Amino acid sequence: MQLNINGAMQQVDVEPDTPLLWVLRDTLGMTGTKYGCGLAQCGACTVLVDGVATRTCVTPVEAVEGSEITTIEAIGNDPVGRKVVEAWVDNQVPQCGYCQSGQVMAATSLLKETPNPTEEDIAAAMTNLCRCGTYNAISAAVRQAAEA
Template structure:
């Protein structure tokens, strides 16, 4: 089946089985490999992209369900002012260890700040708990989100 998708502002047509997850269309058909495969069942969030501005786990969305909704991947995140701010905070805090999950974390965090510009710790827990980090960089992810949002870090201890 041929599907025409709008990815990062560009219209592209692919010929794939309708069941093919958006993740594999991005990675194998469009060479957009910044979006990562982690679990294949929507439990880790490594594959998070924006579909119509919403954070979506692309491993669990068949290409046939995308329709005309615009898709943004990590490769174009810096065109989003919130995304750009988060990327800068990620660099400033030096969030990543292995870095594999961080594209998904950044996509999820951008969706969070788009909805909740000044998130509380509870907001961060709610919105970011679908994104696993095996290196467990959660403390820095939280710090970077707050820095990008201009929210003061809670004093610990």
């Protein structure tokens, strides 16, 4: 199976129903995408698939063949993603950092779809869980990235 990941074609020999998360982490060694719950509830495994935030723990690899997959490893190459990362740093969002790759991916997807989000848009899109409770800093960083 061939996958377009971060702008490069990757050949992988996996079962079609293998979750994309495990292909990224175990097969390709891209460990920026994290395993959290395995139920698409927490968002630690979020990447962009054709620009849309996608929970990889429940996405079979066969479902993304032919799609453009962007992981945290390459988000800085995207102009919107770069603004998000800069805002994350400026606002000192991470505490433990475990959920942050998924948070950055969700914020990037939001801002690509809605460049000037309302507070309600941010609340609706930023549903990833953060055990450290950095939700106020996350919201501030999303607002800053939108204004940049």
